[in-house]
Structures are given as structure tokens and as C-alpha cells.
Amino acid sequence: MRHNLSDVAALMKDRRSFSPEAMGPRKVHRDIVEEILRAGTWAGTHGMTQPWRFTVFSEEGLAVLRDGLPQWYANHAGPGNVNKARVAKLKARFDACNCVIGLGRVHDPEGRISEEDNAWAVASAVQNMHLMCTAYGLGAKWTTPKFMGRPEVKKALGLPEEGKVMGLFYVGYPEGDWPKSHRMPLEFVTRWQDGKVSSVREHELKPTLKK
Ligand SMILES: Cc1cc2nc3c(=O)[nH]c(=O)nc-3n(C[C@H](O)[C@H](O)[C@H](O)COP(=O)(O)O)c2cc1C
Numbered sequence: 564m565r566h567n568l569s570d571v572a573a574l575m576k577d578r579r580s581f582s583p584e585a586m587g588p589r590k591v592h593r594d595i596v597e598e599i600l601r602a603g604t605w606a607g608t609h610g611m612t613q614p615w616r617f618t619v620f621s622e623e624g625l626a627v628l629r630d631g632l633p634q635w636y637a638n639h640a641g642p643g644n645v646n647k648a649r650v651a652k653l654k655a656r657f658d659a660c661n662c663v664i665g666l667g668r669v670h671d672p673e674g675r676i677s678e679e680d681n682a683w684a685v686a687s688a689v690q691n692m693h694l695m696c697t698a699y700g701l702g703a704k705w706t707t708p709k710f711m712g713r714p715e716v717k718k719a720l721g722l723p724e725e726g727k728v729m730g731l732f733y734v735g736y737p738e739g740d741w742p743k744s745h746r747m748p749l750e751f752v753t754r755w756q757d758g759k760v761s762s763v764r765e766h767e768l769k770p771t772l773k774k
Pocket of ligand 1: 704744
């Protein structure tokens, strides 16, 4: 064994998404943010493209998001469709959360590696970052609202024209309890094809699986 299996499994199970509103005012220091980002860069990357690009919003830089999120949402919703409660919620999240990492990806200039593979690499990086947050006792949440695809978001993240926004990753010390979650048992999501018995995934038998 190269690592402590129970520690690794416990870390993965303990990783939870926290609403930014559930984060407290304690500051997330830059050296910790750098450790989190460094963990991200150790994700797998097809062809070593290392397509992840991060934009850290902190201190006065958070104003970009505090002003930007409601505006980007409103631009996306269109006149007459703006939900005021959602605007207020988007603004209020920066009362608590003091560190947000903009997630982006760039594409392989030589076109050897597909857009999908580069997106999956960034998703793997985010998982590493989230695990690192958990190890530090930091709450985090990856969000990908539809308006993230707007050009003004790409500009705010400083991504090149051909880059893609992959969402925002909120990081902060939790104010309340660490949330709990659950997952479907393996038989719902796994099919063994071992040449003996043809097993059937449980959800193929029960298509109306409840959340
Ligand atoms: C690719 C991706 C996008 C997500 N986007 C959102 C989002 O836009 N808003 C949100 O509230 N949560 C978002 N989440 C977080 C999920 O809601 C969360 O992972 C899920 O509820 C399971 O909870 P857990 O992360 O604590 O296990 C996203 C998660 C992933 C992996």
C-alpha cells in the first residue's frame, strides 16, 4: 500500500459542496489558495496540454463578481425575465465568501487533443482542488450557471478568445456544520461483464429511481 486507504477514502467521502452563503468571514490566505491550485495542476491531462486556467478573485477583486454576476445573469435572462430574488442572492454571496476561483480552459493550439478531453482534464483538476479544500477544512462549491457561457464572463476571467469558461469555484471556511450527502449503491451504476452471469444494473430494472 502506498497511501493510507482509509484516510484517502474518508477524504473523498467527506468532500462536500457548500453554498457560498454558508461560508464565514475568515480569510482564505494566498498560500493555501496556491496549494489548492497546485493540487489542481496534478490532475491527468491528455497529451500534457494542461488546459486549466485559474483566475483568483479576492480582496477588492471580488467586486468584479459582485457587480458582474447580477449583470451577467440579467443579460442572460433578458429584459422582463430578471428574478429580483436571484439578483439579491448573487450579490449577497460575497458578504460571506472571500475567495472565488474562476475556472477556464484553453484549447490545444495544434488540435491534437479534443475539446472534451481538455474539459475533462479541468474537471479532474477541480476534483483535486475540492479534495485539497476538504483536507484544509475549507468548504467549496463548483457552480456552472448557464450565463457562464457569456463573452463578458470570459473577459472577466481574462481568458483568450478561444478559451472556455468552466464555472466558478467558491472557497471559504464553513460557518455551520459540515454537510452530509449520500450516493446510490454500486449495483445501480455498475454492470459486471465477467463472462459468468449477465448482471443488470439496478436502474435498468427500476427506471424511476428516486433522488
Ligand atoms: C460540473 C458540476 C457543476 C456544478 N454546478 C453547480 C451549480 O451551478 N450550482 C450548484 O448549486 N451546484 C453545482 N454543482 C454542485 C452539485 O450541486 C453538487 O456536487 C451535488 O449536489 C452533490 O453534492 P456534493 O458535491 O456535496 O457531493 C456542480 C457540480 C459539478 C460537478
